[in-house]
Amino acid sequence: MESDRERAIFEAGIKLGALYHQWVGTPISRESAASIETAIEKAVILQPFVEEITVRLDSSLMNENRFGYSELAGLMFDVEIVTRVGFSYCRARLAPERGYPFMRIEEYHEIPGIPRH
Amino acid sequence: MESDRERAIFEAGIKLGALYHQWVGTPISRESAASIETAIEKAVILQPFVEEITVRLDSSLMNENRFGYSELAGLMFDVEIVTRVGFSYCRARLAPERGYPFMRIEEYHEIPGIPRH
Amino acid sequence: MESDRERAIFEAGIKLGALYHQWVGTPISRESAASIETAIEKAVILQPFVEEITVRLDSSLMNENRFGYSELAGLMFDVEIVTRVGFSYCRARLAPERGYPFMRIEEYHEIPGIPRH
Amino acid sequence: MESDRERAIFEAGIKLGALYHQWVGTPISRESAASIETAIEKAVILQPFVEEITVRLDSSLMNENRFGYSELAGLMFDVEIVTRVGFSYCRARLAPERGYPFMRIEEYHEIPGIPRH
Numbered sequence: 001m002e003s004d005r006e007r008a009i010f011e012a013g014i015k016l017g018a019l020y021h022q023w024v025g026t027p028i029s030r031e032s033a034a035s036i037e038t039a040i041e042k043a044v045i046l047q048p049f050v051e052e053i054t055v056r057l058d059s060s061l062m063n064e065n066r067f068g069y070s071e072l073a074g075l076m077f078d079v080e081i082v083t084r085v086g087f088s089y090c091r092a093r094l095a096p097e098r099g100y101p102f103m104r105i106e107e108y109h110e111i112p113g114i115p116r117h
Numbered sequence: 118m119e120s121d122r123e124r125a126i127f128e129a130g131i132k133l134g135a136l137y138h139q140w141v142g143t144p145i146s147r148e149s150a151a152s153i154e155t156a157i158e159k160a161v162i163l164q165p166f167v168e169e170i171t172v173r174l175d176s177s178l179m180n181e182n183r184f185g186y187s188e189l190a191g192l193m194f195d196v197e198i199v200t201r202v203g204f205s206y207c208r209a210r211l212a213p214e215r216g217y218p219f220m221r222i223e224e225y226h227e228i229p230g231i232p233r234h
Numbered sequence: 235m236e237s238d239r240e241r242a243i244f245e246a247g248i249k250l251g252a253l254y255h256q257w258v259g260t261p262i263s264r265e266s267a268a269s270i271e272t273a274i275e276k277a278v279i280l281q282p283f284v285e286e287i288t289v290r291l292d293s294s295l296m297n298e299n300r301f302g303y304s305e306l307a308g309l310m311f312d313v314e315i316v317t318r319v320g321f322s323y324c325r326a327r328l329a330p331e332r333g334y335p336f337m338r339i340e341e342y343h344e345i346p347g348i349p350r351h
Numbered sequence: 352m353e354s355d356r357e358r359a360i361f362e363a364g365i366k367l368g369a370l371y372h373q374w375v376g377t378p379i380s381r382e383s384a385a386s387i388e389t390a391i392e393k394a395v396i397l398q399p400f401v402e403e404i405t406v407r408l409d410s411s412l413m414n415e416n417r418f419g420y421s422e423l424a425g426l427m428f429d430v431e432i433v434t435r436v437g438f439s440y441c442r443a444r445l446a447p448e449r450g451y452p453f454m455r456i457e458e459y460h461e462i463p464g465i466p467r468h
Contacts, residue, residue, distance in 0.1 A: 011130065013127040013133075013134065016134065017132060017135035020135060021135045022138045025255055025259055026394050032393035038386055046383060048419075065334055067398070100301070105123065105127055141376050142256065143277050144281055145280070152269075160262065163263050183450075186280035216417075236456045243364070247360070247362065247363065247365040248364040248365070250368065251372075252372045253372075255373045337365055
């Protein structure tokens with residue numbers, strides 16, 4: 001019923017919502033952050049319709065509690081994802097915006113199909 | 118940049134992806150299922166752009182392990198959500214489809230704005 | 235190998251660690267808090283070795299973000315659990331202590347077995 | 352109130368319960384499994400009282416769904432953890448036992464303190 005573009009947008013939303021709740025709360029430190037970034041990327045890229053995923057976690061927010069570590073919090077995420085359905089692509093992002101971990105559509109575009117003769 | 122319709126679709130995806138990963142794995146039984154359904158509904162309805170949410174968990178799949186309980190699994194979910202952005206609504210669903218917990222857009226529609234004189 | 239007392243202590247730890255990571259991050263408000271408390275209690279009581287569970291969530295910390303809701307945070311939990319293995323009981327607690335969501339053993343005791351003639 | 356040994360046992364339970372619920376449900380494949388194992392180890396070792404942690408995920412259970420990936424399930428875990436409180440160590444394990452992801456204490460021991468003259 002929906003267009004490929006709309007489906008790509010829907011899928012981008014699903015993936016961002018899912019990864020947020022899957023990973024928030026994970027114990028993390030500046031030393032382990034790169035390993036968690038890689039693990040998130042490798043988990044998300046497996047899923048259908050995902051073309052690209054880049055995860056950066058803001059280590060400046062990883063302040064140690066009195067036991068010497070931090071927990072992955074929503075505001076640490078800077079995630080960019082590209083989903084594709086048919087010839088439609090959607091690029092979306094999870095990043096802090098005015099103190100809130102915000103998800104937004106960055107752009108989408110269609111690749112023109114090859115005309116058939 | 119995106120239209121209200123597209124934003125409503127994006128938000129529906131976010132909410133379904135998030136609730137799946139927030140709640141899957143919760144210990145559950147036929148007796149406690151109604152309480153978990155209510156808790157999920159009350160948690161999701163709080164979030165921005167959510168107009169309606171209905172959660173049904175398939176108790177026929179809640180087979181007891183040898184300790185007498187089950188865990189909330191993806192295939193148990195039957196969730197319908199309505200998101201709204203401006204005058205655009207999106208109704209989406211998480212439900213089993215051929216053995217997989219599937220998320221799909223069910224419909225969307227626009228309410229015509231009130232003409233101003 | 236371990237004593238019943240030690241097994242009861244181990245089980246109390248498992249349950250507190252599990253519930254913390256299962257539920258932290260759930261959208262919550264002062265209005266929905268009671269529903270979430272009940273759902274957690276009903277989920278935890280299903281598990282083996284759990285005799286009692288009481289969950290209180292500190293609504294004074296449920297400050298609304300700019301979308302009008304909050305997320306269940308570690309410091310909101312005040313949970314008391316009683317586990318039993320054989321005739322040994324362990325009462326443990328998850329509650330804030332000096333700014334950290336802390337889990338501790340509160341007490342344990344044995345009920346003397348009935349002598350056999 | 353409790354002994355160091357009991358506290359080490361309690362902490363082992365907390366860590367195993369927490370990691371189970373933090374990670375179960377993560378999208379995974381045979382190719383990405385090593386990356387997830389490392390991420391879990393690096394997250395858990397940060398926490399207080401954890402001396403050692405080894406995570407093996409059973410890739411023979413990572414059967415692809417119709418979208419070509421799997422989700423991290425309870426029965427895939429083989430985790431060994433060593434906690435320490437004072438001079439007391441506890442080694443505990445999460446591994447399948449008769450079809451259930453089972454957590455158990457494997458051993459504990461005390462290192463004799465250095466006598467003071």
